[in-house]
Amino acid sequence: GAGVSQSPSNKVTEKGKDVELRCDPISGHTALYWYRQRLGQGLEFLIYFQGNSAPDKSGLPSDRFSAERTGESVSTLTIQRTQQEDSAVYLCASSLGNSFTGELFFGEGSRLTVL
Amino acid sequence: AQTVTQSQPEMSVQEAETVTLSCTYDTSESDYYLFWYKQPPSRQMILVIRQEAYKQQNATENRFSVNFQKAAKSFSLKISDSQLGDAAMYFCAYQAYDKVIFGPGTSLSVIP
Numbered sequence: 098g099a100g101v102s103q104s105p106s107n108k109v110t111e112k113g114k115d116v117e118l119r120c121d122p123i124s125g126h127t128a129l130y131w132y133r134q135r136l137g138q139g140l141e142f143l144i145y146f147q148g149n150s151a152p153d154k155s156g157l158p159s160d161r162f163s164a165e166r167t168g169e170s171v172s173t174l175t176i177q178r179t180q181q182e183d184s185a186v187y188l189c190a191s192s193l194g195n196s197f198t199g200e201l202f203f204g205e206g207s208r209l210t211v212l
Numbered sequence: 213a214q215t216v217t218q219s220q221p222e223m224s225v226q227e228a229e230t231v232t233l234s235c236t237y238d239t240s241e242s243d244y245y246l247f248w249y250k251q252p253p254s255r256q257m258i259l260v261i262r263q264e265a266y267k268q269q270n271a272t273e274n275r276f277s278v279n280f281q282k283a284a285k286s287f288s289l290k291i292s293d294s295q296l297g298d299a300a301m302y303f304c305a306y307q308a309y310d311k312v313i314f315g316p317g318t319s320l321s322v323i324p
Contacts, residue, residue, distance in 0.1 A: 132314070138317070139303060139314055139315060139317045140303065142312075142314075145310060145311040153310060156311075186255065200247070200259050200262065201249075201257070201259070201312055203256055203257040204256075205256050
């Protein structure tokens with residue numbers, strides 16, 4: 098597609114349920130990022146995929162969070178046993194991934210509300 | 213670890229006036245990129261301007277320009293002739309070899 102696509106755009110779930118968020122990056126972009134943005138706050142880095150390299154998971158807040166990416170395509174972010182503090186907008190971004198290329202192209206985000 | 217700081221949580225500017233948003237960062241790298249991203253209320257983030265650290269010349273994109281002070285690790289954004297459409301959250305960001313780190317953001321209001 099022309100841009101980064103994320104689904105669902107909105108998700109309401111009950112505490113303790115698992116959720117999956119999907120990101121479809123721009124074709125040809127080898128780098129893919131997940132960020133979390135709580136209401137009125139900045140972007141919190143979660144995980145970074147670059148090609149076939151091992152992902153940088155240093156931002157994942159707990160073992161309830163995991164992410165996968167198939168090759169250089171779709172990525173899913175999974176949150177197990179959701180908690181109310183997981184409520185946020187989850188932003189996905191992709192880039193060409195070459196060193197110093199830099200520009201990130203963002204999706205519109207998935208807004209997660211945990212009741 | 214690299215960090216990005218934006219000391220102004222909120223700023224306002226009169227329409228047609230000029231405003232400067234501040235950003236400082238901490239790094240031990242010599243080569244890196246710095247960015248300003250804009251997030252309008254619709255929430256999709258877009259790139260405003262980019263600066264390569266090895267370039268001494270400050271980047272400019274139409275009404276947007278930066279003041280890059282490498283030794284001071286400072287990277288401010290100047291918006292000239294502010295327009296109502298400039299109202300948004302502005303995030304300063306840093307990238308060396310891998311992940312992009314964002315600052316906490318500055319909320320800019322434009323007063324008609």
